[in-house]
Amino acid sequence: MxxxxxxxxxxxxxxxxxxxxxxxxxxxxxxxxxxxxxxxxxxxxxxxxxxxxxxxxxxxxxxxxxxxxxxxxxxxxxxxxxxxxxxxxxxxxxxxxxxxxxxxxxxxxxxxxxxxxxxxxxxxxxxVSSRVQAETQRDLIAQELNHRVKNVLSVIQSIARLSSRGQTSVEDFTNEFVSRVGAMSRAHERLYKNDFLGMSLKDLLNDELSAMSVQGEDKFSLDGPRVELSAETAKDLSMVVHELSTNAAKYGCFSVETGSLDIIWTTTDTQTEIVWMETGVGEVGPMKATGFGSKLLRVVRGIDCVRRPHSDGIEVRITLNHSA
The missing domain is CATH 3.30.450.20 (PAS domain)
Incomplete structure (x- = not known):
């Protein structure tokens, strides 16, 4: 006592x-x-x-x-x-x-x-520490969800606005718009499975290319070290890869029986460089600077993209700046 x-x-x-x-x-x-x-x-x-x-x-x-x-x-x-x-x-x-x-x-x-x-x-x-911590975590999750939803809606609005330019029919606009939103959806699904901590570069490329190449993985090859992408970089890069693979399906290596795509990447502490090489297409003309894809490639933060035609297709060099 x-x-x-x-x-x-x-x-x-x-x-x-x-x-x-x-x-x-x-x-x-x-x-x-x-x-x-x-x-x-x-x-x-x-x-x-x-x-x-x-x-x-x-x-x-x-x-x-x-x-x-x-x-x-x-x-x-x-x-x-x-x-x-x-x-x-x-x-x-x-x-x-x-x-x-x-x-x-x-x-x-x-x-x-x-x-x-x-x-x-x-x-x-x-x-009541556990309860307070749970409430704090719930509030943080709600704030993060609100932030992400706003970002997603903002991107969708931009996609809708840019996709409508140059289209001559509602059907063409719808197909372009649905295709691009589908690319976002695939990236978000992979990020969701990984608690939005990011995803690997190889998974991102494989998901998007498998969706766009009707012939399957035989039409493309991937080679490079393991690279983990942040959630923001993954979402941005998925849009870039989607545009490149869409062009490949319409005009490039996925549009012809003899075409193929080889992607090789290297990485350092500051950046990752991806070489996208389409072959079997034949000579490609000058790159247009006014399409959706060209506009997208110019504005994505932290991702530099340079496209060059060659005698049998197209080469694209994509640089991811890790410090961006």
């Missing part, structure tokens, strides 16, 4: 709460510790000798603005009201000597003597 500064008349109360697993402490009207059960001592990593008779704010010093709030609640309880402190943060030293942030939800009730005068405050404490 702990000793009690100031005395508490109802010893049955003390006997009862001593065995509780819920942390409980008692303050006198001077806000000095009169009692703390074993659960409270274990939760705060304190001994009774460190608490007995000491002012609560001497034991747990706080920021001035929060002292004022808590002190107000304590005074209201001394005046006879039941009060409640919601999710107050406390830094508590753990057994390993490292401070851990805990959130406590506390209820204060007055203890009265036989005449009805308030002599003490009893505080029941519940550790």
């Amino acid at each position: 702990h000793s009690f500064a100031g005395g508490i008349s109802d010893m049955r109360f003390i006997d009862a709460v001593e065995a509780w697993t819920l942390p409980v402490m008692v303050l006198n009207t001077e806000l000095e510790f009169s009692f703390a059960n074993q659960a409270y001592l274990e939760s705060t990593r304190k001994t009774w000798a460190e608490l007995e008779g000491r002012h609560v704010f001497d034991v747990f010093p706080e920021h001035p603005e929060r002292v004022q709030q808590v002190h107000h609640q304590f005074r209201e309880t001394i005046n006879g009201s039941v009060t409640r402190l919601d999710a107050q943060p406390f830094h508590i030293m753990g057994p390993d000597g490292i401070e851990n942030l805990h959130y406590w939800q506390a209820t204060q009730e007055p203890i009265r003597d036989a005449s009805g005068r308030v002599t003490h405050i009893v505080q029941y404490v519940e550790d």
